[in-house]
Amino acid sequence: MKLKTKVVFMGTPDFAVPVLKGLIENYEVVLVVTQPDKKVGRKQILTPSPVKVLAQSYQIPVFQPEKIRNEYDEIIKASPDLIITCAYGQIIPESVLNIPKIGSFNVHASLLPKYRGGAPIHKCLINGDKQTGITIMYMDKGMDTGDMVSQVKYDILPTDNVGILHEKLSVMGRDLLLLTLPSIIDGTNKREKQNESEVSYAYNIKREEERISFQKHGEAIINQIRGLNPWPLANILVNNEEYKILEATFVSKPNTQVNQVCDVTKSSIGIGCEDGIIYITKLKPFGKKIMDVKDFLNGVKKDEVSCWRVNDNE
Numbered sequence: 001m002k003l004k005t006k007v008v009f010m011g012t013p014d015f016a017v018p019v020l021k022g023l024i025e026n027y028e029v030v031l032v033v034t035q036p037d038k039k040v041g042r043k044q045i046l047t048p049s050p051v052k053v054l055a056q057s058y059q060i061p062v063f064q065p066e067k068i069r070n071e072y073d074e075i076i077k078a079s080p081d082l083i084i085t086c087a088y089g090q091i092i093p094e095s096v097l098n099i100p101k102i103g104s105f106n107v108h109a110s111l112l113p114k115y116r117g118g119a120p121i122h123k124c125l126i127n128g129d130k131q132t133g134i135t136i137m138y139m140d141k142g143m144d145t146g147d148m149v150s151q152v153k154y155d156i157l158p159t160d161n162v163g164i165l166h167e168k169l170s171v172m173g174r175d176l177l178l179l180t181l182p183s184i185i186d187g188t189n190k191r192e193k194q195n196e197s198e199v200s201y202a203y204n205i206k207r208e209e210e211r212i213s214f215q216k217h218g219e220a221i222i223n224q225i226r227g228l229n230p231w232p233l234a235n236i237l238v239n240n241e242e243y244k245i246l247e248a249t250f251v252s253k254p255n256t257q258v259n260q261v262c263d264v265t266k267s268s269i270g271i272g273c274e275d276g277i278i279y280i281t282k283l284k285p286f287g288k289k290i291m292d293v294k295d296f297l298n299g300v301k302k303d304e305v306s307c308w309r310v311n312d313n314e
Contacts, residue, residue, distance in 0.1 A: 002025075002026060002027060002028060003026060003027050003028070003185075004028055005027050005028060005081045005082060005102075005181075005185055006027075006028050006030045006078070006079065006080045006081045006082070007023055007027045007028065007029045007030065007080060007081065007082045007083075007084055008029075008030060008031045008032075008033065008075055008078050008080040008082070008083045008084075008099075008100070009023055009029055009031075009032050009033070009051075009055075009083075009084050009085075009086075010032075010033040010034070010083060010084070010085040010086075010088040010092065011032075011034060011051045011085060011086040011087050011088050012034050012035045012049045012050075012051050012087055012088055012089045013049065013050060013051070013087050013089075014050045014166070014170070015086065015087045015109070015166055015169075015170045015173075016050070016051050016086040016087045016088075016107075016170070017050050017051060017054055017170070018170045018171050018173070018174040019084070019086045019107055019170065019173050019174045019177060020032065020051055020054055020055070020086075021054060021174070022174040022175075022177065022178050023084060023177075023178075024054075024058055024060070026178060026181075027082075027181075029055075029058075029060055030060075030061070030078045030079075030080060031060070031061050031062075031063055031074060031075065031078040031080070032051060032052070032055035032060050032061070032062050032063070033062075033063045033064070033065070033068070033074075033075065033088070034049045034051045034052045034055070034062060034063075034064055034088070035049055035064065035088075035089050035090070036064045036065075036066060037049070037052075037064070052064070061074075063075070067090070068090045068091075068092055068093070068096060069090075069091070069093045069095075069096075072093075072095065072096045072099075075096060075099055076099055080099065080100045080101070081100055081101045081102050081185075082100050082101075082102050082103065082104070082105065082181075082184070082185075083096070083097065083099065083100045083103075083104040083105070083139070084104075084105055084106075084107070084177070085104070085105070085106045085107070085139060086106065086107040086173065087109075087118075089118075091143070092104075092139065093141070094140075094141045097139045097140065097141070102184065102185060103138060103139075103184070104138070104139035105136060105137065105138060105139060105149065105177075105184065106136070106137050106138075106139050106144070106146065107134065107135075107136060107173040107174075107176075107177050108120070108134070108135045108136075108137060108144055109121050109132070109134060109169045109170075109173065110124065110132060110133065110134075110135065110202065111131070111132060111133045111135060111151055111153065112135040112137060112144060112148055112151075112194055113194040113195055113196070113198050113199040113200070114198065114199075114200050115132075115200055115201065115202035116143055116144035116145070116199060116200070116201050116202065117143060117144065117201045117202040117203045117204070118202065118203065118204045119202045119203060119204050119205050120132070120202040121162055121165050121166055121169065122162055122202065122205055122227050122228065123202035123227070124156065124165075124202075124227075125156070125160065125161065125162060125165065125223060125226050125227030126223055126224050126226075126227035126228070127223070127227075128219065128220070128223045129156060130155065130156055131153055131154065131155055131156060132153075132154055132156060132165070132169070133151055133152050133153040133154050133169075133172070134151065134152050134154075134169060134172050134173045134176050135148055135150070135151050136148070136149045136150045136151070136176055136177055136180045137149060138191070145194065146194075147191045147192060147193050147194070148190075148191075148192045148193075148194060149180055149183075149184065149189050149190060149191060149192075150176060150179070150180045150189075150190065151176075152172055152175075152176045154168065154169065154172060160226070161226045161227070161229040161230070162226070162227060162228065162229055162230065162231065163229065163230045163231075205228070205232060209228075210228060210232055210233065210234055210235050211234075211235055211236070211237070211311065212224060212225070212234050212235065212236050212245065212278075212310075212311075213311070214258050214259045214271055214272065214273040214274070214278065214310060214311070215258060215259075215273075215274060216273060216274055217273065217274045217275050218250035218251075218252065218273050218274070218275055218276045218277075218278055219250060221248070221250065221273055221278050222248060222249070222250050222278070225245055225246070225247070225248050229246050229247070230246070233245065233246065233284070236271075236310050236311060237310065237311050238308050238309075238310055239308075241285070241286050242286050243283050243284065243285055243286065244283060244284035244290075245280055245282075245283050246282040246283060246284065246290060247280075247281045247282035248278050248279055248280045248281060248282075249268075249278075249279045249281065250273075250276055250277070250278055250279070251270075251276050251277050251279065252275055252276040253275075253276040253277055254275070254276075256272035256273065256275075256276060256277055257272045258272050258273060258274065259271070259272065259309060259310045259311055260272050260308070260309055260310070261305060261306050261307070261308045261310075262277050263277060263279070264297070264302055264305055264306050265279070266294060266297070267281060267292065267293055267294040267297075268280060268281050268293050269293055269297075269305060269308075271308075271310055280293055281293050283296060
């Protein structure tokens with residue numbers, strides 16, 4: 001049975017979909033706010049956000065302002081008890097956060113105050129963290145600065161990449177929100193200020209962060225590859241041509257030649273790094289599909305690959 005609490009949900013990507021679906025099944029979602037449709041792919045097809053697609057499947061009104069700070073009359077008209085946000089994609093002004101009767105709350109994919117910002121899942125993997133999680137927090141005018149209500153922790157597995165962790169945390173976010181909302185609604189929830197001395201940031205990934213530097217230790221390179229797979233993907237440059245790297249392993253070995261191919265097996269290309277060899281096992285050549293290195297090597301001359309000097313042309 002749905003509760004009569006009126007909710008305005010604000011979110012955009014796939015990550016927010018399980019959260020919205022959980023709210024729809026348990027509360028009265030009166031309006032969904034999401035980013036405007038975007039042109040996607042080579043044909044530039046105007047495409048709705050995953051959140052919009054779900055909302056329309058339930059015949060829930062959708063509002064898509066270009067700039068939420070200037071356009072929010074629809075939210076006022078909805079007269080919500082709660083605003084719930086999850087990966088919306090715009091800074092929400094106080095004038096909007098103050099609209100609901102009970103308050104405005106966010107589902108954030110990190111253990112705040114660590115990794116405030118838009119890329120917490122990427123950064124926890126890139127930095128080699130052993131643990132991450134979900135935080136339910138009050139919204140305020142800052143970027144993920146509000147008081148915390150609840151958290152759940154997750155121990156990161158060696159097999160986790162951004163795509164896998166994204167799916168796990170989105171479901172954990174839904175479950176934690178649904179567990180937390182009853183106390184928020186009846187006013188018995190906890191409210192804990194963030195420790196400002198422990199704050200770190202996870203800003204959106206920049207293009208230059210995608211390039212692999214083999215001057216680093218092998219473990220850091222593997223973490224970078226995991227932390228960018230399946231989007232936006234780590235890359236290397238060979239003869240002015242970019243290769244996206246999806247999967248690799250690391251073997252510790254002294255005195256390797258950094259940036260050079262040290263070994264070519266039937267199923268991998270080994271490139272020297274600071275403390276060993278990175279064996280690339282899955283890649284995407286420019287303009288081609290993702291493939292195992294085994295298949296890639298079947299279509300090129302092994303001697304040419306053995307002579308690769310990586311990132312020399314930057």
